[in-house]
Amino acid sequence: MEEPEPALIRAAAAGDLAAFERLVRMYQEPVWRFLRRLLGDAGVAEDVAQETFLRVFRRLPTFAFEARFSTWVFQVARNAGVDELRSRNRRIRLASLAPPPASPVGMPEARAEIDAALASLPVDLREAILLIEVLGLRYHEVARVLGVPEGTVKSRVFSARSRLHRWSTADEERASGEV
């Protein structure tokens, strides 16, 4: 996605809320979509997306223009999402079989299937494939967001695709009564 003007980032970092609001509106859609897929729940994603932008605002003064601003925002979103995953489980909300209760987007069946398949992935594979597929990042950008080497990104993305494919194959076989 297009980078915001450095002047806009600097204004927001200096506390200009109108400038920051423009940044929020630029990034809220990709951040929320990424978190919804990562967390599997639209409402929780909304909460964590809000937390993401609060963190972004607090840390804006430290943004050094060394990386793309988008990458930096997605890194904050990913860390907030992983924090949420770590701190949930106080009471398990949904078993793996259960789709999220609300289904606001897309065709219900297809959506539930992809969400169930994503939920079956370990977090490290899930976050890698989502950074590629939902946000359209390049491998070196994913590497920066996750703090891992590019080679690791490559193998995680491939593992994720292989597992999602295995999941769908088993689904089709079940549907056609082969198992």
Added chain:
Amino acid sequence: MRCDDARAAISLRLDGELPDGADVRAAEEHADACAECSRFARHADRVRAALRFEAVGAVPDLAPAVLADLEPRQGPGRRVGVGDVGHPRSTRPRRPVVVAAGLAAIAGLAAGVAFVGLGPEPRSPAAADLPDRVLAAQAGIESLDARFQLVERDVTGDQWDGRLEGRLVYEAPESLALTLSDRRSTEADQRLVVNGERWWQSTVRACSPRPDWTGCTDATRRWVRSVRGREPFSESSPVPLELINPVDGFTPAASTLAGLGTRTIAGRRAVGVAVTAAQMGPFLDGLSAGAHLRAVHPGDPVALWLDDEHLVPLEVTVRAASDPGRGRWASGRGATDRAGDTVLRFTVTSVTINGPIADDAFATPARMVPDEALDAGFRQGDGPAGPVPSELPGGFRPYRSGTISGTGGPTIAVDSWTDGRAWLAVRSTREWPGGRLFGGLRTSVRTVDLGDAGVAYVSDDGRKVALHSDGLDVVVSGSVAPDELRAAAASVGVTGLRVPGSWDESATATLAEAAGVVPGLLVAPELDGFGPPAVRLADGLVIQDYAGAGDRGFTLVMSRMSALTPPANGDVVGIEIRGTAGRYSAERGQLEWVEDGTTHGLSSHTLTLAELLVLAQSLEPA
């Protein structure tokens, strides 16, 4: 070319990451000839299409809520969204950062000790009726002044690491000062003071390093957060009332508890009972409102000693559980705990109950300059602000009443009543936008017939009762027994309606309805210390949530699929369940098996594998 190599190349090509000079043609030729690899490629395309190109109409506009949160730092408005109140679609109240750190340490876990609610347990006369006594004791507490020690085992070594001295001062119903200091330092490390509509917290914050993270400027620094406009018994601000009486830890009540006898602690007669860290979760959360506690496993056995007269926790000792999952959990965190090691101990060294409290016990220092000064939006009013229940528990008298507005969310009326530490609050709004129930209940709820008062929705743990009606949404919460909450809700003069079909809770069902979806529906027997299930129907699935005392709970999911999906995690092991071949994933804390053509999943992050297996065996037709 082998399939794996071809698919790796397909994956790279899809992402535009093929290295220069890569042998693309070999991969393409292979995929053309290999049905399985071309399916792989088509599926990868489909996943991309589903994830990248979806309808965007449902994306929420976050800017107003985010800016409402930021405004107090900037302008004279000084307002802040208050957890679920300001953000009607959120699924839980947002907790302050410091508390969240403690929660993260305590959650994220998986297992337990000897079972919950099934089979005979050793009964001790001293421990009999303890849950009922904890509930009842609340009314008799007007004040408390305790000094305590908090000792934690170092996660990585054999040394006793953290040894903190603390003081807890409390005055009914919700004024509290919690201070913790390291013996070596002269200044209090952590101080939390809650006093009516104000609370403030002073902590030493560490900057937690993250991979590739450049945002940390100071390594540690003192951080003061000050909040005004706090609503009575707010769930989004820390008031660790569990430290006074562990009410949530004993709701729903269990009647068979493993008693540990009696002994003397801080000069008082104490009665002991064996529970788990998950059951004491709310207490440990409360303690971590003042300190960053180390992680404990939810299945860790806890020896809880309560004051025999007032049921105040006098000693809480958490030991490392002995099951194999615990070892894996600890090593994943670099911990060296061995089974039986004491990992955390809270001990009261002196305590005065119902004595006089100094006037300045909950005062705010005059020269304190907060780093964050927030306004949660509550303003005290004269007399009732919303509907008033005609049936309150005996001895309850009116406490704070008022309205919350200007937070970016709906205007909310709040009324509250107390007796000692016990409390009950009624919150209501005429501006609820819908989509889900007002009041911050989780999606798993039960419907309850209140007779003339219509239908109410009760949270799975029984601690909240919500009523939806035309133009008015009400939620009743409190520290009293679930039947007292229901009686209060039935007497607020509102006739509850079923929620519209578009709301999350419209999936709520009765067991009878669920049995129509999945023939041969299995349910858990009546379990000691667990409530009845909250049942939901979703896309041919029946989901039953069972909430227990403290943070204990489990979920049973049934679907008419006749085969299990392929194991997704590397940690899945085969295991016999109810006489058939099933499997277990430790990461998910989940058992799965197929029975009578129906897929079953039984999962919990607060019960052990042994407990889950006993539970699975005990399931019976509805």
